[in-house]
Structures are given as C-alpha cells and as structure tokens.
Amino acid sequence: MRKFGRLGEKKSRIFEIDKLFETSREIWDDSQKAIELNKEKALLQKKLEDIEQLNSLVADMQAAHDLEDWEDLDEVDAKAHVLYEKLEDSTLMNGRFDNHSALVSIHAGAGGVDAQDFAAMLMSMYQAFCKNYDFDFKLLHISSGEEAGLKSASFEISGENAYGHLKEEAGVHRLIRLSPFNNSNTRETSFALVEVLPTNLHSSFDFEDIKEDDLKWDFFMSSGKGGQSVNTTYSAVRVTHIPTGISVSCQNERNQLQNKQQALKYLHDKLAALELKKQKDMETELKGVHQSIEWGSQIRSYTLHPYKLVKDHRSGWESSEPMRVLENGDILPIMWSLKRIKK
Known part of the structure; x- marks a missing residue:
C-alpha cells in the first residue's frame, strides 16, 4: 500500500501535532491554526484507518481463497475495490490547500x-x-x-x-x-x-x-x-x-x-x-x-x-x-x- 503513503510518516505527523498542542502556547493563542491542525490530524487518522482496513480485507481475501469460499471472496473483493478506489482518489488530493x-x-x-x-x-x-x-x-x-x-x-x-x-x-x-x-x-x-x-x-x-x-x-x-x-x-x-x-x-x-x-x-x-x-x-x-x-x-x-x-x-x-x-x-x-x- 506504499502508493497511499508510508504509514510511519503519517503516524509521525500525528505525533508532531499532538506534541504541538502539548507544548506550544502559540497554538492556543491562534484558534485558526488550532482548527487547521486538528483538521489535518483527523484526515491523517481517517486515511490510516482506511489503509489498515484495506490491509485487513486483503488478508480476508487470501483466507477466503485458501478455503475456496468463492462467495465470501467476491463479497470481500467488492468491498476492497471500493476502498482501494477511495484511497487512490485521495492521492490526487495533495495540493497545498486541498x-x-x-x-x-x-x-x-x-x-x-x-x-x-x-x-x-x-x-x-x-x-x-x-x-x-x-x-x-x-x-x-x-x-x-x-x-x-x-x-x-x-x-x-x-x-x-x-x-x-x-x-x-x-x-x-x-x-x-x-x-x-x-x-x-x-x-x-x-x-x-x-x-x-x-x-x-x-x-x-x-x-x-x-x-x-x-x-x-x-x-x-x-x-x-x-x-x-x-x-x-x-x-x-x-x-x-x-x-x-x-x-x-x-x-x-x-x-x-x-x-x-x-x-x-x-x-x-x-x-x-x-x-x-x-x-x-x-x-x-x-x-x-x-x-x-x-x-x-x-x-x-x-x-x-x-x-x-x-x-x-x-x-x-x-x-x-x-x-x-x-x-x-x-x-x-x-x-x-x-x-x-x-x-
């Protein structure tokens, strides 16, 4: 799932934002900056959840294939396809102000x-x-x-x-x-x-x-x-x-x-x-x-x-x-x- 960004980088950025709220008084004096950082953190967390869910679906697909459960495989594959497209589209939202x-x-x-x-x-x-x-x-x-x-x-x-x-x-x-x-x-x-x-x-x-x-x-x-x-x-x-x-x-x-x-x-x-x-x-x-x-x-x-x-x-x-x-x-x-x- 590397095309959707490295998980470690996203987790590090979330950690940085949390640290800023803990240590920087300037953040609390600038309400708009605080709103933007919270928004960035929420988007990162959502993308992490989606990537982890996609990884789980891929594992479920492999298990269904091994068990030759073709009906379950089709169902999980459909869910994975929708989530994959959503993540792929999100990679196009990488502009500075998107x-x-x-x-x-x-x-x-x-x-x-x-x-x-x-x-x-x-x-x-x-x-x-x-x-x-x-x-x-x-x-x-x-x-x-x-x-x-x-x-x-x-x-x-x-x-x-x-x-x-x-x-x-x-x-x-x-x-x-x-x-x-x-x-x-x-x-x-x-x-x-x-x-x-x-x-x-x-x-x-x-x-x-x-x-x-x-x-x-x-x-x-x-x-x-x-x-x-x-x-x-x-x-x-x-x-x-x-x-x-x-x-x-x-x-x-x-x-x-x-x-x-x-x-x-x-x-x-x-x-x-x-x-x-x-x-x-x-x-x-x-x-x-x-x-x-x-x-x-x-x-x-x-x-x-x-x-x-x-x-x-x-x-x-x-x-x-x-x-x-x-x-x-x-x-x-x-x-x-x-x-x-x-x-």
Missing part, C-alpha cells in the same frame, strides 16, 4: 436574464453536490436578478478536501438552451464565471494586517430571491480594499458586527490569494479568476438544445445527461477526470 474549505463566487456574464438564471442554476448545482457528498454549504451573499436568477453570489463549502474538489470548477461555464424568458423561445447562449479560493489562506503564510484606512465599508439591507429585503436593518455589509479594488459582501449572519467579521475574514483570503498568485511557484496551485465571461473562454458547456450534452473542454469528459449534472450536482466524475489527466 484540505481547506472553499470560498466560491458565481457571477452572471453575457446573456442578460438568461445568464442570471444560469448563475442560479449553477449555485443550485453546487448545493445538490454538497447534499450528495456530505459537504456543508453556507451562503454568504446573494445579489438577485430583477426578473429571475442572480447577478452574483458567494458561499463557503466545507468538508474533507473541499477546496481540493471544488478548485477544478473555477472558470467560465456556458449554457445553450431555448430561452424561457422571451416570447420567441429562441436558442440563447449564456455565460457565468465561477471563482474558487481556499479559505483561511492568510493563516498559511505571513501576511501584513490590513490597514483600516485602506478599507471602505458599505451597509445595506439583506436581500432574498427577487431582490426583496429580508430584514429591516442594515445588517448586510460590503468591504472594499481600496488599494486593490477587491471587495467582499456578507449578509448571512444575524447582525452587522458578525457580517463585518465574516467579510473581513474572506477579504484577508482574497488578498492572500492575490499575493500568492504573484509567486511563480503558486501559479498551478491557485486557479486564475480574472477571466473574460464570454464566448471562447469557457471551461465547460451545458447544451440543452438542439441536443443534450455536457462537456468539459479541459479533460474531454462528456455526458448526454446535462440535467443530471445541473439538477443533481453529479459533478464528481468531471472533477476526477481533470485530476487524473493532471496526475
């Missing part, structure tokens, strides 16, 4: 109300993906379209290797369908941009604190579907980093102070990502987010008319069931197709 949560933003592009509706379809797709694969979905901000859909939305997806999974979604997505928003029911092409960043990025390296004078704060009422206000206080916030023009909005928390804290946290992550993108050795770790949301730049197309097809233009993966992807969130096969060609 075990972080993912900060996902969706922006409607060219295509008017159809594009805004498409942006909403993509957010629903990621919500379904989270439900199917035990990831947590937390909406941070939504700017609804006047007629339908959404202009933009931001949300956090957390769970085992959340960023490692979702980073492949970054880029321009294209939808081709008969428009439900015009009387002629003509075929329309719509675009939406998906941005994906690892959260808590600023805790991974030394990052200068943001100066208060460099921040511009805006406060507004939280909005729901259709743009209607969902509360009567100005609890939603938008913070803009004046030197870079980067802004973050947050409206999911109950009061303005909590939304300010959340917005500032994600602003740190975006600024950290910008800094890391300047480093050449990080260019393959963080996906480009400054892309033109238009024809010719798409990473994936969802065609609903005149035929049905979803195709990822990077890996060549395709399926004749685009609604299974859009409605059921069945995007894991696409993610793995990309990771395997990059391995």
Whole structure:
C-alpha cells in the first residue's frame, strides 16, 4: 500500500501535532491554526484507518481463497475495490490547500436574464453536490436578478478536501438552451464565471494586517430571491480594499458586527490569494479568476438544445445527461477526470 503513503510518516505527523498542542502556547493563542491542525490530524487518522482496513480485507481475501469460499471472496473483493478506489482518489488530493474549505463566487456574464438564471442554476448545482457528498454549504451573499436568477453570489463549502474538489470548477461555464424568458423561445447562449479560493489562506503564510484606512465599508439591507429585503436593518455589509479594488459582501449572519467579521475574514483570503498568485511557484496551485465571461473562454458547456450534452473542454469528459449534472450536482466524475489527466 506504499502508493497511499508510508504509514510511519503519517503516524509521525500525528505525533508532531499532538506534541504541538502539548507544548506550544502559540497554538492556543491562534484558534485558526488550532482548527487547521486538528483538521489535518483527523484526515491523517481517517486515511490510516482506511489503509489498515484495506490491509485487513486483503488478508480476508487470501483466507477466503485458501478455503475456496468463492462467495465470501467476491463479497470481500467488492468491498476492497471500493476502498482501494477511495484511497487512490485521495492521492490526487495533495495540493497545498486541498484540505481547506472553499470560498466560491458565481457571477452572471453575457446573456442578460438568461445568464442570471444560469448563475442560479449553477449555485443550485453546487448545493445538490454538497447534499450528495456530505459537504456543508453556507451562503454568504446573494445579489438577485430583477426578473429571475442572480447577478452574483458567494458561499463557503466545507468538508474533507473541499477546496481540493471544488478548485477544478473555477472558470467560465456556458449554457445553450431555448430561452424561457422571451416570447420567441429562441436558442440563447449564456455565460457565468465561477471563482474558487481556499479559505483561511492568510493563516498559511505571513501576511501584513490590513490597514483600516485602506478599507471602505458599505451597509445595506439583506436581500432574498427577487431582490426583496429580508430584514429591516442594515445588517448586510460590503468591504472594499481600496488599494486593490477587491471587495467582499456578507449578509448571512444575524447582525452587522458578525457580517463585518465574516467579510473581513474572506477579504484577508482574497488578498492572500492575490499575493500568492504573484509567486511563480503558486501559479498551478491557485486557479486564475480574472477571466473574460464570454464566448471562447469557457471551461465547460451545458447544451440543452438542439441536443443534450455536457462537456468539459479541459479533460474531454462528456455526458448526454446535462440535467443530471445541473439538477443533481453529479459533478464528481468531471472533477476526477481533470485530476487524473493532471496526475
């Protein structure tokens, strides 16, 4: 099982983490660092358990073979195959930030109300993906379209290797369908941009604190579907980093102070990502987010008319069931197709 990493190295790292909690006061003063270390330890322990379980299944297979118990052999072989594939897939999650949560933003592009509706379809797709694969979905901000859909939305997806999974979604997505928003029911092409960043990025390296004078704060009422206000206080916030023009909005928390804290946290992550993108050795770790949301730049197309097809233009993966992807969130096969060609 060497391809899944040496057991001794994993056990040593768990021992190191335990030692840090026992001896380092700095860890207890840095709650985010403590969370990240606990998360790393939990992932290592889970992988150790899976490897040990696979070793046990292999031994059971050998025993069943020796006893010529073919029915039991088939049953154990099936279990071992599933676990082996899970471990093999986990070896593809070896990026520097793969075990972080993912900060996902969706922006409607060219295509008017159809594009805004498409942006909403993509957010629903990621919500379904989270439900199917035990990831947590937390909406941070939504700017609804006047007629339908959404202009933009931001949300956090957390769970085992959340960023490692979702980073492949970054880029321009294209939808081709008969428009439900015009009387002629003509075929329309719509675009939406998906941005994906690892959260808590600023805790991974030394990052200068943001100066208060460099921040511009805006406060507004939280909005729901259709743009209607969902509360009567100005609890939603938008913070803009004046030197870079980067802004973050947050409206999911109950009061303005909590939304300010959340917005500032994600602003740190975006600024950290910008800094890391300047480093050449990080260019393959963080996906480009400054892309033109238009024809010719798409990473994936969802065609609903005149035929049905979803195709990822990077890996060549395709399926004749685009609604299974859009409605059921069945995007894991696409993610793995990309990771395997990059391995």
